[in-house]
Amino acid sequence: MPSGLWRRLQAGGAAVLRGFVGEGEEALLAREVEPLLRRRPYQDQHWDGAIHKYRETERLHWSQESREILQRVRDVAFPPQVPQLAQVHVLDLDKTGYIKPHIDSVKFCGCTIAGLSLLSPSVMRLVSEQNPRDCLDLLLERRSLYILRGPARYEFTHEILKDEESFFDGQKIPRERRISIICRNLPLPPS
Numbered sequence: 580m581p582s583g584l585w586r587r588l589q590a591g592g593a594a595v596l597r598g599f600v601g602e603g604e605e606a607l608l609a610r611e612v613e614p615l616l617r618r619r620p621y622q623d624q625h626w627d628g629a630i631h632k633y634r635e636t637e638r639l640h641w642s643q644e645s646r647e648i649l650q651r652v653r654d655v656a657f658p659p660q661v662p663q664l665a666q667v668h669v670l671d672l673d674k675t676g677y678i679k680p681h682i683d684s685v686k687f688c689g690c691t692i693a694g695l696s697l698l699s700p701s702v703m704r705l706v707s708e709q710n711p712r713d714c715l716d717l718l719l720e721r722r723s724l725y726i727l728r729g730p731a732r733y734e735f736t737h738e739i740l741k742d743e744e745s746f747f748d749g750q751k752i753p754r755e756r757r758i759s760i761i762c763r764n765l766p767l768p769p770s
């Protein structure tokens with residue numbers, strides 16, 4: 580992803596870190612969230628209309644092994660001085676699921692969003708709200724960690740492409756069921 584735009588977003592704190600977790604760690608995390616997800620049917624649409632064919636949960640208590648992985652995420656992704664949400668968001672997208680362009684609410688979510696992608700690769704598209712011609716696709720491989728901060732967090736919508744549209748550099752990126760594990764921090768109170 581060597582574009583000038585990506586370099587600008589990286590300078591603002593955005594990143595994609597390939598192979599952030601290993602295969603064993605991916606399996607461990609997936610196994611741990613599976614029983615929580617399995618109880619629920621896939622929903623067609625989120626209340627705000629952004630997410631399709633998904634199920635989700637939030638988790639506060641994790642096994643020791645998972646806590647260590649999540650701590651690694653927190654250590655690389657978050658600035659130390661900003662309080663983080665203790666709850667971790669777990670989102671399970673069906674093979675046919677996708678996420679439409681949106682910016683996470685600035686009321687509920689702070690400067691940084693950090694997401695681990697498990698089980699399937701996908702393409703995340705970032706589009707500038709100001710100038711929609713400024714857009715960029717990120718390849719989110721299985722076991723990668725993405726970090727949205729700075730302009731990538733506040734000035735660009737993000738979305739996860741549906742299987743039919745899932746191409747990167749002209750290459751098909753077949754979408755399978757994908758679980759993302761997302762940590763966020765809190766908005767700073769107005770000073």
Ligand SMILES: O=C(O)CCC(=O)C(=O)O
Pocket residue numbers: 670678683694737739759761
């Ligand atoms: O699944 C992901 O990695 C992104 C989820 C997302 O954009 C959201 O929950 O706001």
Ligand SMILES: [Fe+2]
Pocket residue numbers: 681682683737
């Ligand atoms: Fe989002």
